Amino acid sequence: MANVVENVELLPAVCDEYGGIIVEMKEPMNPTVFHSMLISSMEQWKLQGKKGVWMKLPIGLVNLVEMAVKEGFWYHHAEPEYLMLVYWIPKTYNTLPINATHRVRIGAVVMNDKREILVVQEKIGRFHGTGIWKIPTGALDEGEDIFRAAMREVKEETGVDTEFMEILGFRQLHKSFFQKSDMLFLCMLRPLSHDIQKQDSEIDAARWIPFDEYAAQPVSQKHDLFRHMNDVCLATLEKRYTGFTPLAIKSYFGDPLSYLYLNKHGLKSQNGIAHI
Amino acid sequence: MANVVENVELLPAVCDEYGGIIVEMKEPMNPTVFHSMLISSMEQWKLQGKKGVWMKLPIGLVNLVEMAVKEGFWYHHAEPEYLMLVYWIPKTYNTLPINATHRVRIGAVVMNDKREILVVQEKIGRFHGTGIWKIPTGALDEGEDIFRAAMREVKEETGVDTEFMEILGFRQLHKSFFQKSDMLFLCMLRPLSHDIQKQDSEIDAARWIPFDEYAAQPVSQKHDLFRHMNDVCLATLEKRYTGFTPLAIKSYFGDPLSYLYLNKHGLKSQNGIAHI
Incomplete structure (x- = not known):
């Protein structure tokens, strides 16, 4: 047999x-x-x-x-x-879970109370040598939370300490890297320090510049992504925009601690107290 | 030499x-x-x-x-x-980009005007055999947009046609799958049809049930994730919550068409007309 x-x-x-x-x-x-x-x-x-x-x-x-x-x-x-x-092994349809499909990055909007935004010029990448001022960006490390990555990247690239405020929006882009997709989260942070100590290996220059000067760069007018991001920053400055903020949620089924990102403003009850 | x-x-x-x-x-x-x-x-x-x-x-x-x-x-x-x-090759620090780190999934909240929510019981997974009614969920295919994945999963699992409304929030969970992270987007959709035709291979049962009955299940009370999601659904029903909606952005630098997810409500100007 x-x-x-x-x-x-x-x-x-x-x-x-x-x-x-x-x-x-x-x-x-x-x-x-x-x-x-x-x-x-x-x-x-x-x-x-x-x-x-x-x-x-x-x-x-x-x-x-x-x-x-x-x-x-x-x-x-x-x-x-x-x-x-x-x-x-079975003759049936394969139900094996798929591999990871996305790389996740952050873009950090850091604005002070003089309406200045923290910007950099990078040594490598698309914008190198163009003179364009951009916000600090970077990829999440394996296992890193979005809000922590935003604070880390700002600190690494500019030396500025920040407090995370909210996610203003995000962009999903396909075939960004071989067949993989890219998810870029635009984050708003509040500066806790002012002096800049730029990272020498990746950053050519770092500065605080007036938001209007940043937004007036030709690249911001030309490309949808930058233009919309600037609209969102402006709306946030004028306190008419709310994004998503992280909320720690307890482990269940043995999962580790994780974060849920929600519009907390929308969860306020009639008397103005958030339920969460 | x-x-x-x-x-x-x-x-x-x-x-x-x-x-x-x-x-x-x-x-x-x-x-x-x-x-x-x-x-x-x-x-x-x-x-x-x-x-x-x-x-x-x-x-x-x-x-x-x-x-x-x-x-x-x-x-x-x-x-x-x-x-x-x-x-x-160089003796310096390796600047090769990292591999994809996240799998992206959607959870679909489909509610009709009778305050009923579309729910399923699955043939596999954590909830199989527990009698718990859950919302349709599924992983994005390679290169798939979040809003399209939500409509596709609902159609596949229940046969119901939908229109995408907004992303209510999302959860980032680490070490979900080997060393990879999981990003679950909670999406709100409006049903365009009513009759259910469940998928036999993965779904045991599919039904419309009153939202309050769904939210009253013990699992929803016990776990932070479900409880917060229910709060968000309720706030949305009561029109006091706004999430993110997709906005197509034109290609730049040769990138394909992509979508930016924003709180469009917050971008309305004083006279109520959205800038975008």
Whole structure:
């Protein structure tokens, strides 16, 4: 009978909560030995009615990748130190979750009470050498909250300490980076210090300039994105605009602490007290 | 002199706009031949003062991965059909952009004028078998806009046609999926049809239920996320809440059309006419 599984060693694996299997290879292994163990393991998992198989191969075990692909595995995602391969056993539609699709960045609007905005000129990128003053921008680190990233980037690029106020809006752009999308959150921050200490490695110049001078730059008039952002900044200055503010929410189902971004103003009840 | 480069064949490569090199391997190649061509190419790129080297290997060329790693390349990202490896030539800090860090999902609040909300029970996931009614949710496809994903998910899961109204808020959660973060956008939609045709593969049941019945479920009271979301839905029903709405922005710098999500209400001028 084909159903008889020989008494061979199987790959180290644990079950996941979706009827799948997670193989975590840590120790070096001869590719031929790995190949035969993989074949035996696959037979076993099929008999057990398993669905998805996840195989995490550290970069040190790169010599095993070819064998896994030979057995029908394909790439799910990769990080510098590992490659995650997957396989779907049933004949049905594959319900494996998709890989991360977005990179998240912040743009930081820091305005003082003299109606000046904190701006920089960068050493690299699209605007290098154009003389255009732009707001500090940057990508979120892995696992970083949006509001923390905004404060960190301003501090790194200009040395100015800030308090996070709100998210004014955001832009979703596709195919920004290979097939990946970009999400840029425009954040409003209040300065807590004034003196500028620019970052030498990435920043050519940093200054406080009058908001009207910033908004009057030709680039701001020419491009929809900049023009709308300036309208939003102005509306915020004139206190007729409200964005989203972060609200810490307690862990549930074992998830870590996270933040919900809402228009708190809209949650105020008739008597003006926020419910939250 | 070590500077003399032999007249050997180099790997197919083009320059990028950041002083780097992009190698796109398409044709099968013997790994040993690939290895010697890679070594010669690297010497050449070093002499040329190149910085980052990107190497895209289709899954069909998995037999070349080990040689690239042997020469110091590491993984940048992977998609089902290819693996992207990188190398940084200078002795300085590596400024290669990071990989995508977020998966983006939507939760769809669809309410009719009888104050009923469209809810489902799923065949898989956390809530399966609990009897809890939840709003339709789902992940964005690669390159999909948030507002389109919300309409698509509602249509797929329940058969109901909708018009997108606004984003009420969003939640950023870390380590949701391996080391990746999750961004869940809560969207408000207006139904354009009433009859339900549920999706058999993923959905156990779909119904219109009174909003108060939905909000009174114990799960909604117990967890911060659900409780705040219900507050926001109620505030929206009572027309005291405004979220973000999408605004198409024209391409610039060759970028594709994209959407900016803003609180349009806040952009209205004194006479009530929106600037945008």
